[in-house]
Amino acid sequence: MIEHLKTSDSQLRALIKRNKIQFGAxxxxxxxxxxxxxxxxxxxxxNRVFFGSEEDAxxxxxxxxxxxxxxxxxxxxxxxxxxxxxx
Numbered sequence: 001m002i003e004h005l006k007t008s009d010s011q012l013r014a015l016i017k018r019n020k021i022q023f024g025a026x027x028x029x030x031x032x033x034x035x036x037x038x039x040x041x042x043x044x045x046x047n048r049v050f051f052g053s054e055e056d057a058x059x060x061x062x063x064x065x066x067x068x069x070x071x072x073x074x075x076x077x078x079x080x081x082x083x084x085x086x087x
Contacts, residue, residue, distance in 0.1 A: 001060055003027075004048040012050070021050040025062050032057035033065030040065070 002021065004012070015021045016035065024040045025032035027049050033040050040048075051057040054064075054072075064072035 001025075001056070002050040004045045004050070015050075020052050022053060023051045023057055025049045025051060025057055030062045031065050032062040033068045037065055037068035039067050 002012075002015070007015075012021065022035070023032045024035050024037070024043070026040070026043050026047050028047050032051060032054070051060070051062075063076050066073040
């Protein structure tokens with residue numbers, strides 16, 4: 001997880017260009033999404049963090065954005081509403 005406030009804009013651009021950052025997230029809401037997401041672009045810098053993969057975001061307890069990642073969000077929501085139980 002990379003915090004926006006602890007990284008310069010030029011460093012962030014370089015990491016994005018090298019595909020080291022693929023998702024942006026809101027640390028307060030625990031929601032991650034695509035870098036092109038309109039909701040994510042309106043987020044305050046102090047709340048913004050970045051991840052290199054979905055797995056990384058999920059392992060930190062984040063859920064998919066309902067706007068830019070609708071399919072993934074619906075899968076996540078359905079898994080919460082109907083958790084799989086192991087017998």
